[in-house]
Amino acid sequence: MRNCPVDDFTLVQETYEGVTIDRCPHCHGVWLDKGELEAIQKNQADDFRGVPDDAMDFVTGAMAMAKAESEKTLSCVKCDDDLVKREYSFTSQVMIDNCPNGHGMWLDKSELSRLEKFYEEEQDFANFDEADILKAMKGGGIKGFFEKLLSRSAGF
């Protein structure tokens, strides 16, 4: 039995892109065992082509900032050691919580689907106007901006 590192609810197993993952029914965070994120991304690799690099750099950089701002130290669901934030190479600039003993990683609510949305909706990001982004950030801060931006994937 595994418990959520954020709120201690019991994680529920489900299949995602052909890979069995553990999801928290309360905060909807996801625990991925070692290699599972790579397996998911491998299954989706064909969808990632044609993404404009500059759009990805902006989005992932701003997302890492928003995440670092709100984050607390989490523990591994297996060994209970503190998770360590590490930049994940595939999604450059995105910081993911990793077990220092190699058990796996924790993704915040909908983060997995957000990463996919970024790739799948590259057209939307390519069309973003810098002034609109700054205006949105002034309203609710960068966190509010992303909550608004990512609301489409909230049901994931």
Ligand SMILES: [Zn+2]
């Ligand atoms: Zn949870």
Ligand SMILES: [Zn+2]
């Ligand atoms: Zn561990």
